[in-house]
Amino acid sequence: MSVYSGPVFDMAANQFAVIADHLSIPLDERDRLLLPKRAITVSCPIHRDDGTIAVFEGYRVQHHLTLGPTKGGTRFAPSVDIGEVAALAIWMSWKCALAGLPYGGAKGGVRVDLSRLSRRELELLSRRYMQEMIPFVGPHTDVMAPDMGTNEQVMAWFMDTYSMYQGHTVTEIVTGKPVASGGTVGRLEATGRGVAYLARRVLNELSINLNGATAVIQGFGNVGSYAAFELHQYGLKVIAVADHTGALYDKSGLDIPALMHHASTHGSIAGFSNELAYDPDQILTLPCDVVVPAAMERVIDAHIAQNMKCRVLAEGANGPTTPEADLVLEKRQDEIFVIPDILCNSGGVVVSYFEWVQDLQQLFWEEEEVTRREYHILDRAFDQMVKRAKADKIPHRTAAMAIGVEKVRAAKTTRGLFP
Numbered sequence: 001m002s003v004y005s006g007p008v009f010d011m012a013a014n015q016f017a018v019i020a021d022h023l024s025i026p027l028d029e030r031d032r033l034l035l036p037k038r039a040i041t042v043s044c045p046i047h048r049d050d051g052t053i054a055v056f057e058g059y060r061v062q063h064h065l066t067l068g069p070t071k072g073g074t075r076f077a078p079s080v081d082i083g084e085v086a087a088l089a090i091w092m093s094w095k096c097a098l099a100g101l102p103y104g105g106a107k108g109g110v111r112v113d114l115s116r117l118s119r120r121e122l123e124l125l126s127r128r129y130m131q132e133m134i135p136f137v138g139p140h141t142d143v144m145a146p147d148m149g150t151n152e153q154v155m156a157w158f159m160d161t162y163s164m165y166q167g168h169t170v171t172e173i174v175t176g177k178p179v180a181s182g183g184t185v186g187r188l189e190a191t192g193r194g195v196a197y198l199a200r201r202v203l204n205e206l207s208i209n210l211n212g213a214t215a216v217i218q219g220f221g222n223v224g225s226y227a228a229f230e231l232h233q234y235g236l237k238v239i240a241v242a243d244h245t246g247a248l249y250d251k252s253g254l255d256i257p258a259l260m261h262h263a264s265t266h267g268s269i270a271g272f273s274n275e276l277a278y279d280p281d282q283i284l285t286l287p288c289d290v291v292v293p294a295a296m297e298r299v300i301d302a303h304i305a306q307n308m309k310c311r312v313l314a315e316g317a318n319g320p321t322t323p324e325a326d327l328v329l330e331k332r333q334d335e336i337f338v339i340p341d342i343l344c345n346s347g348g349v350v351v352s353y354f355e356w357v358q359d360l361q362q363l364f365w366e367e368e369e370v371t372r373r374e375y376h377i378l379d380r381a382f383d384q385m386v387k388r389a390k391a392d393k394i395p396h397r398t399a400a401m402a403i404g405v406e407k408v409r410a411a412k413t414t415r416g417l418f419p
């Protein structure tokens, strides 16, 4: 029996089967492409503030090393298990290949409820996780980054722990670090910025006026808040936002800069306004122009997909749409334009790549250059996806993944890994 199981892994495997059928990949090649190269499980003991010892389980899955080091975020959340991490690593592979980055996919995480950790305990856990991973990561082996539940500070602790072990500063071991510790300008905003940029591109192509267009955002962390901010800057009204504490709705548009300030000082959107409180279960089906899921996987099921009333689904989260929902959205593709996750949220890893390149060269770029290059890569991948979808008469997700899988397969084939 495989160690990889669970609904998120099944989803990644199911999507891959669709692509493999579409590309007529022989059955005996499929496991080699799908199953991860390495999966590492570690125990991370820490001394709690009350003097007791607690042990947290950590994971890192490296999907393939064919194109270069593996690359991907680290998630701290109660849901984390090896199946979820493996699925996220596989998606990273198709995402990096679609964007043309010299990486395989990876993902890591610790199963932990952050609401139960003090800042000191979080630092100990972050450092212990990296310490346990030292034999398996490196600037040319596997480069970590933030994901749900981790941020610039956690990346700085990772980098510091690795550097102390090496005896010198190794900024290129992780990306998404603070600029003060070798990070790049523009990484903090990159994922949300990319989501908003692509959503705007689709709105323009659909001839929808940005001024007065409306958006709904689920998740108000790194991705959701910066996507909301950029859409707001473009002139859209962000009419609803949700995080795990609840939702806010204002048909005339929420004050996004004020909400970002509130969320950064209070840790969530709770307490921003009682009058604007709304049912979080209803927000994905609100009538609007753009829906951005930017929280968890599998939030859009077939029922929600059937009831969505948006023109653009811009997937900020990884894996927000179930395969059953994809079948519904395929039938509704003239009504709803799907920008699939591996394209839509790829601005994050694209700018992580720029951060790694800058750290390796010790030559740092201006923000204008970072963002211009990010948008160039997103536009190129978007064009390739749309062209492929039209040519093969397939949904956008199938097209985007087919391009990614083909590139990985071509690299494996030319290196001689297949007979």
Ligand SMILES: NC(=O)C1=CN([C@@H]2O[C@H](COP(=O)(O)OP(=O)(O)OC[C@H]3O[C@@H](n4cnc5c(N)ncnc54)[C@H](OP(=O)(O)O)[C@@H]3O)[C@@H](O)[C@H]2O)C=CC1
Pocket: 073, 146, 147, 148, 149, 150, 191, 218, 219, 220, 221, 222, 223, 224, 242, 243, 244, 245, 267, 268, 269, 294, 295, 296, 297, 316, 317, 318, 345, 346, 348, 349
């Ligand atoms: N960070 C990055 O650069 C990238 C992230 N992604 C993906 O984007 C998604 C979000 O990541 P990121 O923004 O970094 O994570 P964060 O931890 O910064 O934010 C996650 C947000 O989702 C909210 N949330 C969690 N559970 C729910 C729920 N059940 N309903 C509504 N909201 C919920 C959180 O609320 P609360 O804070 O109240 O818990 C928080 O607002 C993930 O799928 C991640 O894999 C993809 C590419 C890059």
Ligand SMILES: O=C(O)CCC(=O)C(=O)O
Pocket: 071, 072, 073, 074, 092, 095, 143, 144, 145, 146, 147, 175, 176, 318, 345, 346, 348, 349, 350, 352, 353
């Ligand atoms: O920035 C990176 O390296 C990875 C970001 C990430 O985890 C993702 O794209 O899902």
